Amino acid sequence: MEYILIKTLEAMATFILAFLVGMTYGGVVRKITGRVHNRLGPPWYQNFIDAFKLFSKTRGIHHGAMHFLGAAFLMVTSVVSLMIIPVLAPGGHAWYNSWFTNMNFNGDLIFLLYIMTFGPLGMAMGAGQTGNPNSSIGVTRGLSQMVGFEIPWVMALVALMISYKTTSVIDFMNIQRETGTWLMFANPFAFIAAVLAMLGMFRYSPFDIVGAPTELASGPVSENGGKFLFTMMSSGSVFTFAKLVLYVDLFMGGANNLVMLVVKTFLLYMIPVLYGIVSPRYRTEQAVRWFWGWPTFIGLLAILYAVMF
Amino acid sequence: MYNDKNSKKIVETIQNWARSHSVWVLAYGTGCGAIEIAPTMTSRYDAERLGFRGAATPRQADVMLITGYLTVKTVKRVVRVYEQMQSPKYVVGFGSCTINGGMYYDSYNTINLLDKYLPVDVYINGCMPRPEAVIAGLAKLQQIIREGKANGAEKYLENLDWYKANQRKIAPKWIAKAPDYNW
Numbered sequence: 001m002e003y004i005l006i007k008t009l010e011a012m013a014t015f016i017l018a019f020l021v022g023m024t025y026g027g028v029v030r031k032i033t034g035r036v037h038n039r040l041g042p043p044w045y046q047n048f049i050d051a052f053k054l055f056s057k058t059r060g061i062h063h064g065a066m067h068f069l070g071a072a073f074l075m076v077t078s079v080v081s082l083m084i085i086p087v088l089a090p091g092g093h094a095w096y097n098s099w100f101t102n103m104n105f106n107g108d109l110i111f112l113l114y115i116m117t118f119g120p121l122g123m124a125m126g127a128g129q130t131g132n133p134n135s136s137i138g139v140t141r142g143l144s145q146m147v148g149f150e151i152p153w154v155m156a157l158v159a160l161m162i163s164y165k166t167t168s169v170i171d172f173m174n175i176q177r178e179t180g181t182w183l184m185f186a187n188p189f190a191f192i193a194a195v196l197a198m199l200g201m202f203r204y205s206p207f208d209i210v211g212a213p214t215e216l217a218s219g220p221v222s223e224n225g226g227k228f229l230f231t232m233m234s235s236g237s238v239f240t241f242a243k244l245v246l247y248v249d250l251f252m253g254g255a256n257n258l259v260m261l262v263v264k265t266f267l268l269y270m271i272p273v274l275y276g277i278v279s280p281r282y283r284t285e286q287a288v289r290w291f292w293g294w295p296t297f298i299g300l301l302a303i304l305y306a307v308m309f
Numbered sequence: 310m311y312n313d314k315n316s317k318k319i320v321e322t323i324q325n326w327a328r329s330h331s332v333w334v335l336a337y338g339t340g341c342g343a344i345e346i347a348p349t350m351t352s353r354y355d356a357e358r359l360g361f362r363g364a365a366t367p368r369q370a371d372v373m374l375i376t377g378y379l380t381v382k383t384v385k386r387v388v389r390v391y392e393q394m395q396s397p398k399y400v401v402g403f404g405s406c407t408i409n410g411g412m413y414y415d416s417y418n419t420i421n422l423l424d425k426y427l428p429v430d431v432y433i434n435g436c437m438p439r440p441e442a443v444i445a446g447l448a449k450l451q452q453i454i455r456e457g458k459a460n461g462a463e464k465y466l467e468n469l470d471w472y473k474a475n476q477r478k479i480a481p482k483w484i485a486k487a488p489d490y491n492w
Contacts, residue, residue: 034355039358042358053331057396058395213365221369225368225394226395
């Protein structure tokens with residue numbers, strides 16, 4: 001009983017950390033975008049104010065049961081992937097290190113591959129119920145794009161699995177600690193393929209074809225206001241953080257303390273953000289063709305590299 | 310403890326503060342005033358630093374900006390968009406046309422006073438109002454939201470018959486068989 005209580009508290013600590021860091025990153029990204037546009041930009045805590053305002057909307061209409069499931073699936077996806085991914089390396093020095101390795105198990109990488117596509121599928125159901133044509137187009141585009149970037153992403157992960165004959169994220173972190181080499185240097189092709197897939201995963205320009213401002217009117221979320229949007233916004237922030245932590249765990253050796261975690265995830269996050277600020281938008285077929293071009297080729301190289309060496 | 314008057318007042322103060330600092334604007338750009346929105350939002354005047362941000366759809370928006378004249382045809386759409394927004398919601402009348410018809414005051418198919426059809430919270434005068442005036446008007450809106458006086462949505466629901474009668478006068482056929490949508 002005591003064990004379960006402690007585990008629950010640890011999970012809550014992880015969630016609060018992910019929420020705070022994810023929302024802050026969202027605000028910082030808006031600030032950086034503003035500075036690149038030669039504007040002052042909103043304050044870094046603007047996302048918290050937005051979320052609180054959305055939560056305190058007094059009206060929120062819905063379009064049926066499936067509409068609720070869209071937001072619920074997104075929430076489940078973000079929380080479950082956060083619980084599976086070990087946020088800090090378990091053998092670190094800081095006293096709070098054991099808090100942040102929640103429910104990881106052998107084979108969690110395969111489970112993560114599945115659960116990370118679960119949220120968009122739920123969104124597809126919810127968006128279909130709203131009956132808004134923009135939502136349906138956005139969902140179609142989102143699933144096409146997912147087909148695009150999943151291939152280099154899976155290839156990168158398969159290359160790692162072949163090299164080290166394990167499917168546990170904790171094992172990858174331990175291997176990097178023992179050998180002293182980050183996997184981004186041990187198998188550079190896998191890292192490059194994964195980073196190129198990340199550009200699509202975070203949906204910044206030029207791959208913002210799902211939300212597509214001024215074109216699709218925010219796509220799948222266009223019929224969601226108030227508390228629905230709050231749920232999606234906060235789960236999106238948590239999910240962003242979870243994905244960044246997964247990248248850091250797999251390729252950058254994980255983090256031993258919270259400061260290193262924030263530094264590493266922020267540096268990694270800046271790749272899609274800064275590339276996105278200065279890019280226009282691709283069309284759907286251009287995006288898919290882009291992902292099936294060089295990223296997939298580099299993913300193939302990663303697998304060959306893993307098999308040969 | 311959680312439901313007594315003072316606690317509710319404190320919660321409402323915090324909520325109103327958040328509402329005033331996070332205003333998502335749905336620019337209904339039918340008139341010429343829409344040309345002033347772009348400089349207001351971009352690097353010269355940068356309204357985003359004050360918490361304003363463009364909203365993509367009526368469901369996500371807090372403020373509807375009516376930028377200029379409204380013809381009988383567009384009033385129908387404006388009413389429909391307004392009813393789709395989620396309260397608390399506000400309307401800002403932009404330019405002279407929404408106050409007295411402006412240069413279209415004697416036109417056969419434009420409305421003269423927007424307040425007869427939708428509850429307007431703030432008017433921004435001018436033809437066209439410059440971005441400074443727009444930001445001043447939005448700051449005024451922020452102020453009345455913070456004071457809790459921006460209750461246009463309640464006013465609309467309380468006086469629904471009066472508003473609907475006015476709308477029916479200018480678009481008799483449309484209001485009678487209004488499309489089926491939920492607010």
